[in-house]
Amino acid sequence: MHRFANPARFLKIARPATVWLFAIGLILAAGGVIGGLTLSSPDYLQGETVRIMYVHVPAAWLGMAGWAGIAAASLAQLVWRHPLATVAGRALAPAGATFAAICLLTGSIWGRPTWGTWWEWDGRLTSMLILFFLYLAYIALAGAEKERGGEGRIAALFGLVGAINLPIIHYSVLWWRTLHQAQSFGVEGSSIDPSILWPLPLSALGFTCLFGAAVLMRMRAELAEAKVEARMRRAAAE
Amino acid sequence: MSHWSFVTAAYAIALLATAGLLAWAFVSMRKAEAAAEELKRQR
Numbered sequence: 129m130h131r132f133a134n135p136a137r138f139l140k141i142a143r144p145a146t147v148w149l150f151a152i153g154l155i156l157a158a159g160g161v162i163g164g165l166t167l168s169s170p171d172y173l174q175g176e177t178v179r180i181m182y183v184h185v186p187a188a189w190l191g192m193a194g195w196a197g198i199a200a201a202s203l204a205q206l207v208w209r210h211p212l213a214t215v216a217g218r219a220l221a222p223a224g225a226t227f228a229a230i231c232l233l234t235g236s237i238w239g240r241p242t243w244g245t246w247w248e249w250d251g252r253l254t255s256m257l258i259l260f261f262l263y264l265a266y267i268a269l270a271g272a273e274k275e276r277g278g279e280g281r282i283a284a285l286f287g288l289v290g291a292i293n294l295p296i297i298h299y300s301v302l303w304w305r306t307l308h309q310a311q312s313f314g315v316e317g318s319s320i321d322p323s324i325l326w327p328l329p330l331s332a333l334g335f336t337c338l339f340g341a342a343v344l345m346r347m348r349a350e351l352a353e354a355k356v357e358a359r360m361r362r363a364a365a366e
Numbered sequence: 367m368s369h370w371s372f373v374t375a376a377y378a379i380a381l382l383a384t385a386g387l388l389a390w391a392f393v394s395m396r397k398a399e400a401a402a403e404e405l406k407r408q409r
Contacts, residue, residue, distance in 0.1 A: 180373055180376040180377075184380075226384070230383050345388075349397075352399045356401050356405055
């Protein structure tokens with residue numbers, strides 16, 4: 129991990145990786161979305177609305193994965209003082225918040241024809257909404273620390289503590305059996321029929337690559353901004 | 367409302383938000399890297 133502690137070495141890999149992730153992500157996500165909208169079968173109960181799954185599930189996964197990434201970056205920052213960890217945490221937050229918001233909005237739209245309501249204070253929905261608010265708080269905290277010239281330790285602590293919400297989201301459908309359906313995917317397979325399921329891995333992988341491309345672009349922006357700031361500070365001191 | 371209205375709305379939100387995130391990340395990266403390059407050239 130410390131091999132990439134040097135920003136120059138990181139950028140050498142990040143530049144081509146951004147292009148590849150974007151291109152592969154675009155192709156896979158387009159395949160998943162087009163397949164999900166036109167080629168997969170409607171559900172015998174939910175009808176056409178089941179197609180919302182191909183954007184809702186990847187968004188839910190990325191909303192949670194984004195915070196898992198923030199927690200890992202926070203740990204790397206606090207324990208190993210990895211120089212890229214702060215940058216990674218700050219880059220992950222807006223992407224994670226965007227996908228958490230997509231998950232909440234598409235879930236609400238899916239809920240109206242399926243459950244008859246846009247919103248319910250169900251365990252899964254509420255814990256996901258809390259995750260979205262945690263993202264907003266992390267963005268504000270990390271931004272304030274950056275402006276103050278801090279190392280981002282408070283934001284890193286917040287990133288670690290906020291990870292408590294991830295198992296709560298995951299197990300919420302088992303702990304509080306209210307409205308949201310139980311898990312349809314697991315290590316032993318899926319309860320969804322293959323004629324409906326097949327576009328999902330495509331769109332999930334595609335959106336994951338696009339998420340990766342957005343994070344790398346934000347990391348490159350953060351590193352370039354830090355370089356400009358350091359040069360300006362040096363010039364002012366001379 | 368038909369089921370397709372809900373499907374269309376969900377896809378519109380998901381695709382526009384993803385495109386918006388990527389566009390913002392790209393523009394901010396280009397702007398920051400151009401500023402860093404410019405400063406390097408001035409030295």
